[in-house]
Amino acid sequence: MPELPEVEVIRRGLLPLVTGQAITSIFCSSKKLRLPIPKQDLLRWIQSQEIIEINRRGKYLIFIFSNDAVMLVHLGMSGKLGIFSQSAPTALHDHLIFKLHNDMQLRFNDPRRFGLIRVFPPGQFSHLDPFKDMGCEPLEHQFSGEYLKRKAGSRLQPIKNFLMDNRMVAGIGNIYANEILFHCGLHPSTPIGSITRPIWQLVAMKTKDVLLRAIECGGSSISDFVNSSGQKGYFQLELTVYGRAGEHCPRCTATIIKQVIGGRSTFFCPNCQK
Template sequence: MPELPEVETIRKSIEPFLANAIVTAVDVREARLRCPVNSTDFSRWIIGNRIVSVARRSKYLIWQLENDASVIIHLGMSGRLGIFAADAAIETHTHVIFHLDSSIQVRYRDPRRFGLVEVTPPQAFATWFRFTNLGVEPLSAAFNHHYVANLLKKSKKPIKNWIMDAQNVVGVGNIYANEALFKAGIHPIRPANSLKNDEQRRLVESVKSVLTAAIDKGGTTLNDFRNARSEPGFFQLDLAVYQNDGQVCGSCGAIIERIVMSGRSTFYCPSCQR
């Protein structure tokens, strides 16, 4: 489900409810996520402590607590994080419920259970193992032509797979990889090390502009994505190629094609993207 724009949309929508709230209880209704949810960690480091802020690194949401512990949440393919009144009916696949002293609840719901809810103890966050091999944030100054050019020349993998590899740059999943390559005019199967200088620059700018535009529209709601207030996003209306196979390219009039790369649907304009 969520790529960087959707996770950032949730971060922004949930932070006003979480900042300065105290976690009073955590119900783990289903512990079998990507990794087992550890109730003991919540008892030890989270319950009774105050949330200071909500950050994002890659597609992870990070609740930073006053005691310097943190709650790390990844939404996988189908995860949702929403604000609910304490008496609201509990939807199916609601696996973890955080009770706050403001009497509202944050509920983690994830039908496919590919997501993750875990705790880092105080001081552990900065060196947490899930973050150690991550590449740069795409919207940071560190994601620039110099950085990209240096890594691209070392890789022969298709450029689409390269930008979806979190060791290079984080947050770009299947939707935005397709969209960014369309905008950059680069064919998805091109080997990473075959990109010319101007193509490398266009790739950087396209990734940044597509992600920024998607955040501005509150993310892409294909099916079930909702922000913390259960509102959909609107970037699906601006998708140029994703799931548009068989339709006319809005830029040149050619027909958008679909191929499969590494098991993922890949959409591109055979005329605009070379």
């Protein structure tokens, strides 16, 4: 389940392999992802164009092409992007394949089809800004305790739901919300309206720490991008609480608890997180 760090690692892994490459042909499956794959727009605007850069906003990858067309890719729950040789056999659930000028292929594989591919014709991207409601990038300067406090207001919402709300903070999913709150010593149900300025500053700092550390972990396995099994190991980060119900807290002797908060599995140490 790629969240901001995984998406960033994928971006960095792909960059040196695809920038400057023209798309010589495109294969699309007819299966619907979150939305149908825009086959006609891909053929019309992306085919034969060169990849100029790849950016990221939250969990979205933003491919910029030489004609100024833009393709957004969201990996959903199970989406993967990888570079393969032409001779590598295609896999079940390969939904989009770009054949590149250097005879390699960029493949998008997504078993659960929660992913999303969108194409913006040249000049249309900023016009229809799909990120207008998205919150701050947590690794950018303006993401701060002040920002969080302002967004939170006096509402009763549990902080975990708040951190996972992409209108508040971009790119944080269930796993990193759990990890961040552990490192803050905050109970996931803490009402955001009750959180003080210094604690918001702690949240901002720990959010940056956890995400940056995860990106660094992923960076060490970037070489796995070119192989027939796609990228693996971009999940090398040692998770402190997520998925560890019943195990001992690494900081004290208490047992980590699993509880559903906001419809999602939530893991925390009942002793360290108050």
